[in-house]
Amino acid sequence: MRGISVCLAAWLAGPVCADGLDLSEPAPLQAPALGLAFPGNQPQFYDLLRDAGMSWARISASWRRIGREDGSLSFADLDRRVAGLQAVGVHPFVTFESDADWATDPATHRVKNATPTDMTAWAAFITAVVERYDGDGHADMPGLRAPVRMWQAANEYVSDTNASGGWAGSNADLLIYVNAAHDAVKAADPAAQFVLGGTAAFVMDVALVNQGYADWTVRQFWQDGSELVYAPDKSRGAEVTALVEDRLKFILENARYDIADIHLYGPEERDGDRIAALTAWSGGKPFLSSECGGPNLDYGDSYSPQAHFMAVIERNLNVLAEGGSACLWFGLGEEMVTTTGNARVPLYDMDRQPKPGVYAYRLLSRLLPKGASVRQIAGGWQIDGPEGEQVQIFRKGGAADSEITHCVPEVRLDRVLKATNNVNCANSILVFKGDLGRDILNE
Template sequence: MQSSAKSKINFSKTDRYVEEFQNAGFKTLVLALRSRSLWASKDFLLDHSPKLEYLDDYGNWIQVVVERYDKDGMNDMPGLKYPVIYYEIGTEFSSYEPESTQNYLEMLATAYKVAHTAYSDVKILHAAFLTSNVFKSYSTELAYSNLNEIEKHFKENEALLKKHAKPLAENRKVLDRSDIFDVVNFHSLGNPEEIEGNVRWLELEMKKRGISKPIIISDTGISPFVGLGPATSCKGKQVAILFPPANNNDRCRLAEYFKKLINKDSDSLEWVRGFAGIDVVKRVVIAADQGVTLIDTVWAEELPLAQAALFQAASGNNGWGGMTKTNINVFTEQRTIVEIYPSFYALKQLQAFIKGYTQISRIQTRDTNVRIYELIINKKKKWIAWYESGKLLLPEDKSSTVQFQFTVDSDKTVENVITKQNQTNARKQKIKVAGGKVSITLTDNPLYIY
């Protein structure tokens, strides 16, 4: 945004981002402000924090950006409809922020001070914690009851965290400085159930420090199955890291599955695009139940580079997880949508169903793999339910099923999550009440019950 210390700040990209999303009806946005600079960073590759002589310039940049989007009538972006409240300092507390934690915290402290000077209602997020695979087994456990237990899970994943993220001790140094951020922030790039473990961990950490702050998930993916390595190979040392629900016995099946995606097998492509819709619905519902303030839903568009054979599906399903196919003008970065995938309509369906909800809670069942969430909407009860078998399902697999009885006072309508290409409306069926109950077959595809 600023090519040199003497250059003016270029707002063209941030203005376009804010303008396009606000014109589309989005009232709440998060702006991630990353400090990496060829001229101002201590090291462009290894330390993105500003050099001492440019610390004031860094603070000025933060302050001017916040001022531009605060909608106070002074130096605002022309046409600004709503204030931008949330700002993340950095993008992820991982290899994306390679500087030392001390240097990062000094940068965060500067940003927090000047941002609040510019706009009293601003909410500053620290760079999001990344805990991939730490909470992978949460869905099969009753709870993480204390921090000592949670520390064991971090230790089991220590090598992965050191390579791609930050160790627990460094995350805790950030949490210790609760005076320089307003919101706790993490990324959910594994399976949706990991959200529960992350929230539990962060709540315990905050309780230990005597603080209480909102929690945001500023980035997500769809359940990748594999990542951080070639997914098209199942033997040798150079293989991808597995993510739940995949295990070592699934490696060769997964390799064949990702080869089919790369080779544009139509059945595999249709399946993964439907899976993306199922995954985003589960992730949003679990986040809502856990009291998460905001969640970013991914992806707005698919990722062609991640689909290339040379990439070997190293980001797992995420290459094919987008809601749209787009053509990109490489000079202007403008997108033209050429196809809309099921996950777009699945998210739209979810938004319509939960609109106006005032309460959500998971109903406890004997079978912990059964997930039923009760919502209160306009003083009426509605439900979202599915069966989480904990097993990897690929296109050739049949879903595990379980029969579940609801106690109700009238007939109910049941909707499936939209998963098929060119499907814009959900399939619905009426379920008759018998003896004060309705019996419903649950699978991995969530049902809306009302």
């Protein structure tokens, strides 16, 4: 297997060579469909998102951290994160958290989406935050480079014990809460998009069994060694039915929002059913995934460099092929606190070294320019570029040997090599059909 040589000028810029593409180099452009959830609070690391070819990052706006009991607001921390992301060309996607103890019902403090004691105050907080970042020249953040257009509330609202979001109040109050947030965002910036809080993968999997669309066992491991398991019979119980009908579907069907959201972890083969249910229950609203990732360890899978690389490829391309606008990967670095199942999902290891998913993102950033579309084909995907360019990507063994033009070797995940007499693509993790020298990657 020979190395990279004789670099050519690339249609999407960057080091594309006669024999292949070097994915160890930073991505030359940022693709509009790629992003990250939870980039952390240290802007000095945000350039890693740019280097992976990402355009979006999901961050939080905490009522507890921004607001004060006397009604004053301190934007210093959120300003720092917004400015840090915009400095590297990344658009903030902001999720609100109603976690201010002094403004919420104490009985609901076990979740981040605590129930406000005064919905007017909750709405006023949201309007003030959106106003600061809407770019209209009134009360804007100093140095704001572009308007922030993506806002969200009620993350993972189905569970009443979810410390990452949740909802511990009534279903009626939840609808009021979501609608108040939506209206407050639109009052400050009519051009903004309001995203309903994401449905957790665990919840959607249980709901699919409950509603008769699946017959699988749903599980999740926690760092304390405990495991939450829902066998099919449990998922079909009356308590679950009430949550699915009176909370999950009730909010999806009745709340005001622009975009629905589904979190995608665990078996990739479940994603199509998850997305289909979300689309049906939301009345066909546009959707995205504000959290996605793999390999997930809850279902007996193990981490390997190859599994990490392919999880990025499959999750992103499948979401786009299903009509989603983006799939935001879970986590920048492995130091973040998460479930046991997602412990190996983040893109950088504990030493801030890139994992193979970073190489996969750099590849996708070159394949997914603005205007590109993705569809699933037998064994893989077809990407059509905005000017008629086309490339087909197959999992290992998905294309006939005589048709393979390029490949990613299992032993060199940081390279896309051109199939030649000296490069055998037979055992590669990804293979490509079509002359990449004239299509998506090159001029």
